Amino acid sequence: MLVIKNMSKTYQGGKKAVDGLSLMVKPGDIYGFIGHNGAGKTTTIKGIVGIHDFEGEILVNGMDVRKNSLECKKIMAYIPDNPDLYEYLTGIQYLNFIADIYEISRELREERIKKEAEDLGIYSALGDLISTYSHGMKQKLAIIGALIHEPKLLILDEPFVGLDPEASLILKEKMHGLCEKGSSIFFSTHVLEVAQKLCNRIAVISKGKLVVEGDTKELTKAKSLEDVFMEVTHHDKAD
Numbered sequence: 001m002l003v004i005k006n007m008s009k010t011y012q013g014g015k016k017a018v019d020g021l022s023l024m025v026k027p028g029d030i031y032g033f034i035g036h037n038g039a040g041k042t043t044t045i046k047g048i049v050g051i052h053d054f055e056g057e058i059l060v061n062g063m064d065v066r067k068n069s070l071e072c073k074k075i076m077a078y079i080p081d082n083p084d085l086y087e088y089l090t091g092i093q094y095l096n097f098i099a100d101i102y103e104i105s106r107e108l109r110e111e112r113i114k115k116e117a118e119d120l121g122i123y124s125a126l127g128d129l130i131s132t133y134s135h136g137m138k139q140k141l142a143i144i145g146a147l148i149h150e151p152k153l154l155i156l157d158e159p160f161v162g163l164d165p166e167a168s169l170i171l172k173e174k175m176h177g178l179c180e181k182g183s184s185i186f187f188s189t190h191v192l193e194v195a196q197k198l199c200n201r202i203a204v205i206s207k208g209k210l211v212v213e214g215d216t217k218e219l220t221k222a223k224s225l226e227d228v229f230m231e232v233t234h235h236d237k238a239d
Contacts, residue, residue, distance in 0.1 A: 032199035077146035156187035
């Protein structure tokens with residue numbers, strides 16, 4: 001579903017944020033992407049979703065994300081670490097706007113919005129302006145917007161930041177449910193315990209380079225993910 005081939009990204013001033021990264025996310029995978037602050041996680045994600053240009057190649061469902069940008073975005077959804085939403089809209093106006101973009105029928109969007117918003121506990125607040133929402137409520141609204149078209153590839157950057165424990169559990173359940181339908185999830189996180197329990201595959205990036213990648217159970221057969229992470233990154237911790 002997602003193939004990254006020799007991706008590199010160099011910012012002005014010569015800083016190489018990502019250096020020759022290659023990995024593959026298959027249908028049904030919940031793929032954890034972990035690393036220190038500044039390791040290159042968000043830069044990689046922004047390349048996948050079309051925010052940053054890069055060297056190398058990224059394919060989504062066999063399509064090049066630069067040559068087939070619109071087609072890729074139709075089957076993807078992206079939740080950034082800090083959801084910047086249209087605060088002058090109400091929650092329901094925002095979700096209808098997203099549903100319009102993805103051409104979701106009126107009947108189907110009403111059904112999905114009601115279910116997701118009730119599950120996440122913000123259905124009664126959908127008539128309020130987003131500017132009145134807490135960070136956690138904005139995060140929940142962004143999650144609903146991302147799920148509304150049942151994406152084939154869901155990209156999340158630190159998705160559990162700002163969510164209360166109940167909402168975090170619900171999101172994990174929704175991630176599993178999406179993958180059971182054949183979708184794939186690629187997400188960054190600092191919470192290694194969550195990654196170890198939730199993900200079937202893990203990649204660790206350090207100073208822009210992939211340092212370990214594989215099946216979660218195999219990587220953690222003899223030690224915790226925290227131990228693995230410290231072993232492969234403690235000499236390369238980002239400045």
